[in-house]
Amino acid sequence: DLDGSYPGGLPAYLSKAKTLLQESADGSNPFAEFEASVPEGESLSYEDPNADSHTGMSFTEAETAGLTGIGDTAFVLVAGGLGERLGYSGIKLSLETNLLTNKSYLEVYAKYIQAMQRMAHIATGKDHIRIPLVIMTSGDTDPATRKLLQDNANFGFDDDQVSIVKQDKVAALSNGNAGLSMKSQWEVETKPHGHGDVHHLLYREGYVDKWAAEGRKHVVFLQDTNALVINSVLPTLGVSIAKGFHMNSICIPRLAGEAAGAIARLEHKTDPEKSLVINVEYNQLDPLLSSQGDCNGDVPDPSTGYSPYPGNANNLVIEMGAYAKTLAGEDQGVVIEFVNPKYKDDTRTEFKKPTRLECMMQDIPKLFQKEMGSEANIGFTMFDRWFTFSPAKNSLDAGVEDVSKGGKAPGTMSSAESDKYVQNQRKLKFAGVDVDVTKDDELVPVAGIPVTPGPRIILCPGFAITQREVMQKIEGGKITKRSSLVLEGESLKVKNLDLDGALVIRTGHDCNVTVDGLVVRNGGYATEELPEGGDVPEEVAIRGYTMRKDEVMEIIINEPGTYHVGADGEVNRVD
Numbered sequence: 001d002l003d004g005s006y007p008g009g010l011p012a013y014l015s016k017a018k019t020l021l022q023e024s025a026d027g028s029n030p031f032a033e034f035e036a037s038v039p040e041g042e043s044l045s046y047e048d049p050n051a052d053s054h055t056g057m058s059f060t061e062a063e064t065a066g067l068t069g070i071g072d073t074a075f076v077l078v079a080g081g082l083g084e085r086l087g088y089s090g091i092k093l094s095l096e097t098n099l100l101t102n103k104s105y106l107e108v109y110a111k112y113i114q115a116m117q118r119m120a121h122i123a124t125g126k127d128h129i130r131i132p133l134v135i136m137t138s139g140d141t142d143p144a145t146r147k148l149l150q151d152n153a154n155f156g157f158d159d160d161q162v163s164i165v166k167q168d169k170v171a172a173l174s175n176g177n178a179g180l181s182m183k184s185q186w187e188v189e190t191k192p193h194g195h196g197d198v199h200h201l202l203y204r205e206g207y208v209d210k211w212a213a214e215g216r217k218h219v220v221f222l223q224d225t226n227a228l229v230i231n232s233v234l235p236t237l238g239v240s241i242a243k244g245f246h247m248n249s250i251c252i253p254r255l256a257g258e259a260a261g262a263i264a265r266l267e268h269k270t271d272p273e274k275s276l277v278i279n280v281e282y283n284q285l286d287p288l289l290s291s292q293g294d295c296n297g298d299v300p301d302p303s304t305g306y307s308p309y310p311g312n313a314n315n316l317v318i319e320m321g322a323y324a325k326t327l328a329g330e331d332q333g334v335v336i337e338f339v340n341p342k343y344k345d346d347t348r349t350e351f352k353k354p355t356r357l358e359c360m361m362q363d364i365p366k367l368f369q370k371e372m373g374s375e376a377n378i379g380f381t382m383f384d385r386w387f388t389f390s391p392a393k394n395s396l397d398a399g400v401e402d403v404s405k406g407g408k409a410p411g412t413m414s415s416a417e418s419d420k421y422v423q424n425q426r427k428l429k430f431a432g433v434d435v436d437v438t439k440d441d442e443l444v445p446v447a448g449i450p451v452t453p454g455p456r457i458i459l460c461p462g463f464a465i466t467q468r469e470v471m472q473k474i475e476g477g478k479i480t481k482r483s484s485l486v487l488e489g490e491s492l493k494v495k496n497l498d499l500d501g502a503l504v505i506r507t508g509h510d511c512n513v514t515v516d517g518l519v520v521r522n523g524g525y526a527t528e529e530l531p532e533g534g535d536v537p538e539e540v541a542i543r544g545y546t547m548r549k550d551e552v553m554e555i556i557i558n559e560p561g562t563y564h565v566g567a568d569g570e571v572n573r574v575d
Contacts, residue, residue: 001168002168002170002171002188002190005168006168006170006334007200007331007332007334010171013170013171013357014171014178014180016337016357017173017178017339017357018177018178020337020338020339020357021173021176021177021178021339021341022176024176024339024340024341024348025176025348025349029287030284031266031280031284031288033268033269033270033274034266034267034268034269034275034288035266035267035269035292035293036264036265036266036267036280036285036288036289036292036309037264037265037267038264038265038308038309038310039263039264039265039277039378039379039380040243040265040379041251041263041310041379041380041381041382042057042062042239042243042379042380042381042382043381043382044057044058044059044062044235044239044381044382044383045059045383045384046059046383046384046387046426046427046430046467047384047426047430057238057239057242059235059467060467060468061238062234062235062236062238062239062242062381063234063235063238063466063467063468064238064468065237065238065239065241065242066233066234066235066236066237066238066239066241067119067123067234067238067466068123068238068241069217069218069237069238069241070116070117070119070120070131070234070237071117071120071121071123071124071126071129071131072215072216072217072218073116073131073216073217073218073219073220073237074131074132074133074134074207074211074216074218074219074220075109075113075131075132075133075134075219075220075221075222076133076134076135076136076198076202076219076220076221076222077093077106077109077133077134077135077136077222077223077224078136078195078198078221078222078223078224078361079091079092079093079135079136079137079141079145079224080136080137080138080140080141080167080192080195080197081138081140081141081224082140082141083095083542085393085394085395085398086392086393086394086395086412086413086542087395087396087397087538087541087542088538088539088542089538090144090538090539091141091144091145091148092105092224092225092392093105093106093135093141093145093148093224093225094106094144094148094539095225095392095413095539095542096539097227097416097417097420098417098420098421098456098458099417099527099543099546099547100456100458100484100486100525100547101458101460101486104148105224105225105227106145106148106149106155107152107155108227108230108461109133109222109230110133110154110155110156110157110162111155111156111460111461111462112230112233112461112465113131113133114131114156114157114461115461115462115465115490116131116233116234116465117129117130117131118490119465119466130158130161131161132161132162132163132211133157133161133162133163134162134163134164134165134202134207135162135163135164135165136164136165136166136167136195136197136198136201137164137165137166137167138166138167138169138192139166139169142164142166145164146164149162163207165198165201165202165205165207166201167192167193167197167198167201168193168197169190169191169192169193170190170191170192170193170356170357171188171189171190171356172188172189172190172191172354172355172356173339173341173351173354173355173356173357174351174354175349175350175351176341176348176349176350176351177349181354189354190356191354191355191356192356193356193357193358193359194358194359194360194361195359195360195361196334196335196337196358196359196360196361196363196364197359198221198361199327199333199334199335199361199364199367200327200332200333200334200335201333202219202327202333203327203328203332203333204332204333208320208323208324208327209324211320212320212321212324216320217319217320217321218237218240218317218318218319218320219317219318219320219323220233220237220315220316220317221315221316221317221318221361222315223314223315223391225391225392225393225416226313226315226389226390226391226392226416227390227416227420228387228388228389228390228416228419228420228423229250229313229315229388229389230461230465231387231388231423231465232250232313232315232381232383232387232388233317234465234466235381235383236248236250236317236381237317239379239381240317240319240381243377243379244319244377245317245319245377245378245379246318246319246322246323246368246372246376246377246378247316247317247318247319247322247364247365247368247376247378247379248316248317248318248378248379248380248381249263249279249310249312249313249314249315249316249362249378249379249380249381250313250314250315250316250317250380250381250383250388251263251310251311251312251313251380251381251382251383252310252311252313252382252383252384252385252388252389253304253306253307253310253311253382253384253385254306254307254309254310254311255300255306255307256298256299256300256306256307257282257286257298257307258282258307258311259282260282260311260312261279261280261281261282261285261311261312261314261362262279262280262282262285262307262309262310262311262312263277263278263279263280263309263310263312263380264277264278264279264280264285264288264309265277266278266280272374273369273373273374274369275369275374276365276366276368276369276376276378277365277376277378277379277380278362278363278365278366278378279312279314279360279362279363280309282298285298285309286298310380310382312362313388313389314361314362316361316362316364318364322368322372322376325371325372326364326367326368326370326371326372327367329367329370329371331367331370333367334359335359335360335361335363335364335366335367336359336363336366336367337357337358337359338357338358338359339355339356339357339358340355340358341355342355365378386419386422386423386426387423387426390409390411390415390416390419390420391411391416392411392412392413392415392416393411394410394411394412395412395542396412396413396414396447396448396449396541396542396543396544398410398412399411399412399414399415399448399449400447400448400449403448403449403450408440410449410450412449412542412543413542413543414446414447414449414451414543414544414545415449415450415451417451417543418443418449418450418451418452420458421438421452421454421455421456421457421458422437422438422452424457424458424459425437425438425452425455425457427459427467427470428457428459428470428474428479430467430470430471431470431471431474431475432474432475432476433474433476433477433478433479433497434476434477434478434479435455435457435478435479436454436455436481438452438453438454446527446529446544446545447529447530447543447544447545448544449544451527453481453482454480454481454482454483454484455479455480455481455482455483455484455485455499456483456484456485456525457479457484457485457486458485458486458487459487460486460487460488462488462489462490463487463488463489463490463492464487472493473492473493473494474493474494474495475493475494475495475496476495476496476497477494477495477496477497477498477499478497478498478499479497479499480499480500482500482501482524482526483499483500483501483502483503483524484501484502484503484524484525484552485499485502485503485504486503486504486505486506487505488505488506488507489505489506489507489508489511489513489557490507490509491507491510491511491512491513492505492507492511492513492515493513493514493515494515494518495514495515495516495517496516496517496518497515497517497518497520498517498518498519498520499518499520500520500521500524501520501521501522501523501524501551501552501553502520502522502523502524502525502549502550502551502552502553503518503520503552503553503554503555504552504553504554504555504556505554505555505556506554506555506556506557507556507557507558507563508557508558508559508560509560510560510561511557511558511559511560511561511563512561512562512563512575513557513562513563513564513565514563514564514565515555515565516564516565516566517566517567518565518566518567518569519567519568520553520569522550522551522552522553523550523551524550524551524552525547525548525549525550525552526547526548526550527545527546527547527548528545528546528547528548529544529545530544530545530546553569555569555571557571561573561575562574562575
């Protein structure tokens with residue numbers, strides 16, 4: 001229902017379209033009245049115990065502050081797209097994040113949220129705390145997302161704890177006068193509107209009012225295939241609490257000229273009330289910076305080698321009060337749209353193919369500015385790339401082509417998996433384990449994509465989601481490069497592990513397990529490239545390899561109690 005699904009109906013949509021199409025035809029510069037500067041934000045490093053000299057918080061302080069507010073959050077997962085760009089016809093949430101545990105993206109996100117919920121229970125003594133999750137789907141992804149949840153018992157969520165909102169499509173436009181593109185005499189062609197729909201859907205379906213009434217303080221927005229970013233939620237929430245940010249964007253260091261959006265403060269030249277902090281796309285940032293100051297454009301800061309403008313990882317933490325107030329405004333959460341037609345000729349009236357209005361989740365600051373003016377407090381929290389950013393978005397072939405041209409971030413399933421292992425190598429190294437951390441020049445090509453030779457390490461959410469947990473639960477030990485390790489269990493401690501092979505330890509709730517001095521020697525796991533022309537499922541082909549699991553030691557303990565595991569791997573109950 002094109003009329004019923006859009007606030008103001010089809011007439012309002014077409015009216016906006018005519019205005020935006022005219023501005024596009026005229027070549028209007030949306031930033032002509034603004035000057036850019038670096039906004040207020042926080043820069044946190046997992047491996048640096050000291051507070052940032054400029055902004056004043058350490059990683060540990062931010063993570064600790066985040067723990068105080070995690071029980072009052074709600075999570076939203078934006079998942080309206082299929083995996084076609086990855087070479088996969090199914091939903092991206094169903095893809096396996098790694099081949100050690102074979103857990104899907106949706107399961108990883110679910111288990112992290114549940115681990116945060118468990119920490120809120122422990123911190124407050126309130127076992128009734130539940131953190132809700134809303135997933136935004138589309139017509140393409142909705143049935144498969146529901147089936148994935150149903151087939152896996154909601155991945156541990158209660159039935160009323162996880163919800164789905166489905167975004168609608170909008171009318172396609174055939175020309176510069178906002179004429180409707182028709183599939184037939186009686187049917188209007190439609191196109192996706194963009195992930196910015198999530199804000200209006202949350203408002204329309206009553207979730208924001210419900211959460212505000214429940215006393216929830218923040219909403220966390222996640223994208224579908226960046227498994228690393230979940231590590232950043234607690235410290236980003238902590239920064240939001242400490243600095244009173246109404247919106248906080250998770251960011252990474254950005255190379256000057258990189259094809260990635262940047263967070264910038266846009267100062268209006270004549271009306272301070274119109275100033276705002278917002279994502280600026282890379283193709284708009286350089287012209288904007290070239291028109292102000294020294295006119296050098298998008299260039300690096302000589303002291304860091306990076307752009308002074310943080311790169312947008314497009315995951316957000318938004319304060320509930322300001323969010324509810326903003327969505328209650330006249331736009332009802334429909335973020336300011338844009339149009340990007342491909343013109344047939346210089347008359348800029350006819351299109352090569354139909355276009356539509358689009359919107360992006362990260363453009364919500366435009367509504368904050370409209371409803372709150374200069375009171376809107378919007379910032380960012382920046383983390384190292386290895387800690388927070390490695391999305392799976394490109395096909396294996398596209399990744400191989402990127403690497404052949406000197407690219408360092410192919411964005412494939414295999415590079416995302418490898419980066420997860422490297423992230424955990426660094427966490428264990430920081431905790432004092434004797435373990436190699438793969439450097440860029442030590443990556444080895446597998447199916448044309450540079451990946452870590454090992455060790456492959458997965459620290460499950462049920463084992464540790466904070467730096468403090470890792471430091472408390474890991475003591476000493478050494479892990480060889482060819483090894484594979486999976487740890488899961490909230491009351492599991494591992495001391496002086498000597499691993500050369502594959503080891504999986506999983507313990508249940510109320511299982512207090514200490515593994516001390518365990519020695520593991522076995523055949524372990526190894527990757528195997530797929531033979532050319534092999535007939536394999538899509539989800540296998542997009543990686544280019546499989547995991548051959550030759551030999552593994554598994555320690556599985558589910559019965560509540562206190563246990564000790566020594567050098568020989570024997571499980572001894574000691575209570």
